[in-house]
Amino acid sequence: MSIKIGIMGYGNLGRGVEVAMKTAPDMELVAVFTRRDPATVTPMTAGVPVVSVNDVKDWTDKIDVMILCGGSATDLPVMTPEYAKLFNVVDSFDTHARIPEHFANVDAAAKAAGKVGVISCGWDPGMFSLMRVYANAILPDGKDYTFWGKGVSQGHSDAIRRIEGVKNAKQYTVPVEASLNAVRKGENPELTTRQMHTRECFVVLEEGADAAKVEKEIKEMPNYFADYDTTVNFISEEEFAANHGGMAHGGYVFRSGKTGANGENNHIIEYSLKLDSNPEFTTSVLICIARAAYRMKNEGQTGCKTILDIPPAYFSAQSGEDLRAHLL
């Protein structure tokens, strides 16, 4: 019997979940839910009904796990606790500082309803969090390093676009190669913000805008750019459209730690991701988490969970026996 999945919200993330489900033999997409007029939404999967969020209560018996495909800023803080009253839910809430508060809200709702709600799943928070927890536990005497990129930072791109005279902009976060290598060699460097990442900006100006003024404004912007080595490239709208539409991203998590009676042995754990599509990798993780949520619910668990609470075998469609025989 397959796991019945609902997708709540049919934007980039929702469509990504639908695509990722193609490779999940144990799952079935039951319905897509939207705040828009359902008649205006056409899923890729033939025959899947599109349902207004207003009718979501009619589906509580038909869906095992609802995957919530909303944004972290305003959607998920409201959606996840709300839908955890009706469904087992999974989200990709990624505002690190607000996770404890979000956890508490989802936990209360899910426990009261006897549901499981798994929050903050993706790659950071998500797989990177897992790697930090494993590595910190194994090497308690050590240092953590997380580098991101090369990839687009939506927040920094938005910040540039708000500057007068800027028509369009993309900002790439790039890890500093020399620092990566120093960490990899076990040098345990103390790295400043500037030594960890550089910021590369590609900017299309409005006609008649003052390039020098825009560049200065970017480079001196507090929090976003002032603490970094920033390069600003002015390009045409054509070049922007041709070369800066990609959604590649990635990053590195390191733990450099010591063991031994006198701390004489050093160990480096490195985990890295090189992703052609940031949203498609995120949704591929969400699918695994939905499978795990279903299993945890069937075990009798309720309340809010994170990726840190999930037995790794629950990610996989394979049986424990198969995993032990082939992947252990």
Added chain:
Amino acid sequence: MSIKIGIMGYGNLGRGVEVAMKTAPDMELVAVFTRRDPATVTPMTAGVPVVSVNDVKDWTDKIDVMILCGGSATDLPVMTPEYAKLFNVVDSFDTHARIPEHFANVDAAAKAAGKVGVISCGWDPGMFSLMRVYANAILPDGKDYTFWGKGVSQGHSDAIRRIEGVKNAKQYTVPVEASLNAVRKGENPELTTRQMHTRECFVVLEEGADAAKVEKEIKEMPNYFADYDTTVNFISEEEFAANHGGMAHGGYVFRSGKTGANGENNHIIEYSLKLDSNPEFTTSVLICIARAAYRMKNEGQTGCKTILDIPPAYFSAQSGEDLRAHLL
């Protein structure tokens, strides 16, 4: 209240567990068990009793988790099911092909006794297994690559030492850099055994031995060397003692997989370990698994488990709240 740990077997691995426990604030070493005369064994930790294995039954109420520090070839297949009748146990059984059989034996014993037995914990099997399972689940359409080294292979070193005329030998398994880089670039190469690893041998000859004959015998040895590019270095006993006593090891696990409606996006997940001390890293993992075994037992779980069944948060001495606030 701290977790009461027993160490069964006081060789390299047992001593490693004792050292690693120094960084575990939530654990207490209660006793060391040995097959030798207890009077001949002196633990590093002051005041820890050394007990004969013959008296182990007197300790069932005093120990929460027994860490079994025996070898995989002959010790653990017998020890783990036997002690799982008396204690919650953890082992580092690493004969991949025999894991299903070992699992079944430990499962039967532990279930009958209401205990938890966690087998095959270390880095491979262990952390590398975890990485394979996570990455296969997230990217079902893809390829796995596991490389080991640079590090000593005990089995290959032993095989060389059995050759007539060889006084001592160390064999290093070395991953082929060009193949690592091809995988890292997403080229998804089909790699032969020869293309994945080379074998570097350092050999001390008996007086009067025929170097050319020994070299030929090594390079043509089936299974061990014939399928590899092997280099043989003859060195003096002094050089051997000075330069080849290290226990460094490491390796790489890759998953290269595709997503997208037409498989148009590629993703690379890479996990690597660079370890100054192979046994100390292994025992650092064992300590985390002992903590997890204790928690699973307290939850009411019984039977045989592997690292694939353990919620990651159970590795850590920190609370779920702390992990969510600082590492998620």
